[in-house]
Amino acid sequence: MTTPAAPAFSWNKDDWASLAEMADGFDEYRPAYSRDLDGKTITLGGRYLDTAEPFTLTQTFQGEALHWTLADADGTRSGSETFELFEMQPGLFYLHYRRHAEAHPVVVSAALDLTSGQVTGAVGSLGLEPAPHRARQRWFQGQIEGTAADPAGAHPVTDELIGRRIRYAYSRDDVYDHVYLNENLFTWLCLGGAEIGVGDTDSCTYWKLRENTYLFSWLEKNVGVEGMVLIDLNAYRTVGIQFGIDQPTGDLVNITMGSYAQEFERIPSVEEARPAPTRAATTADLVDGQVSA
Numbered sequence: 001m002t003t004p005a006a007p008a009f010s011w012n013k014d015d016w017a018s019l020a021e022m023a024d025g026f027d028e029y030r031p032a033y034s035r036d037l038d039g040k041t042i043t044l045g046g047r048y049l050d051t052a053e054p055f056t057l058t059q060t061f062q063g064e065a066l067h068w069t070l071a072d073a074d075g076t077r078s079g080s081e082t083f084e085l086f087e088m089q090p091g092l093f094y095l096h097y098r099r100h101a102e103a104h105p106v107v108v109s110a111a112l113d114l115t116s117g118q119v120t121g122a123v124g125s126l127g128l129e130p131a132p133h134r135a136r137q138r139w140f141q142g143q144i145e146g147t148a149a150d151p152a153g154a155h156p157v158t159d160e161l162i163g164r165r166i167r168y169a170y171s172r173d174d175v176y177d178h179v180y181l182n183e184n185l186f187t188w189l190c191l192g193g194a195e196i197g198v199g200d201t202d203s204c205t206y207w208k209l210r211e212n213t214y215l216f217s218w219l220e221k222n223v224g225v226e227g228m229v230l231i232d233l234n235a236y237r238t239v240g241i242q243f244g245i246d247q248p249t250g251d252l253v254n255i256t257m258g259s260y261a262q263e264f265e266r267i268p269s270v271e272e273a274r275p276a277p278t279r280a281a282t283t284a285d286l287v288d289g290q291v292s293a
Helices: 021-023
Strands: 042-046 055-064 064-072 073-080 083-091 091-100 106-113 118-125 136-144 165-169 175-180 183-191 199-210 213-219 227-232 237-245 253-262
Touching: 021 237, 021 253, 055 136, 064 106, 073 091, 083 118, 083 253, 091 237, 106 237, 136 199, 136 213, 165 213, 213 237, 227 253
Parallel strands: none
Antiparallel strands: 042 055, 042 136, 055 064, 064 073, 083 091, 091 106, 106 118, 118 136, 165 175, 165 253, 175 183, 183 199, 199 213, 213 227, 227 237, 237 253
């Protein structure tokens, strides 16, 4: 099968496929929903990482509804939302829902490890001044009450993806490469689908959840998207979200997605790429006044 030729590249976001067009079909390879938490209440004692402010979040799963109560420095509020939940490994869940009571679009996305009792996630927001089209994130971590988890065992930031190139197929049409450059930046490139030929380098965040299992997130500067995926490189599967405002229409785009992953040969580290130091000549190297090869 011949790969379609990519159109001429443009940095003008108005020349890119709209976010709604790009996201269409991204659920084809999404994992199945989980209802394994139905009837359960999970209470999280945590802190926001930007301020170290503590909070308590209680979430009860009942059928298609998630009932939540959040107590933090802004007071106590609660709500009931539809939600999407995926179990990627035994006891390791990815949760996503929108909090509709806020004055601007807000979503909660998190990795919940019921085995370790650790949770890492972010509150994503849109519509905030001075750049309302830009997505913002407020990261949080916490421990599930009733487990042996403590803050010292929280999911760590990791560099294990740095220098790796992974290809993600979200559907039969939509294929993207990620190249993880350093602790703050990665490059993405569309190889198939509505955005074919488009790519960029954006800020990102990496967490290690389990062995070969990561929570990876990025913020796109050009079209204002929050992306977050749980990457399981044991099964070479992912699940995640994209949250943003469609450029042409101003409509909210809030999707869950999944992919099959394929990894390429790793890029050498900076140290590996440097030439080996020249060995100084010694007396034993001198033969008839010449330095031996």
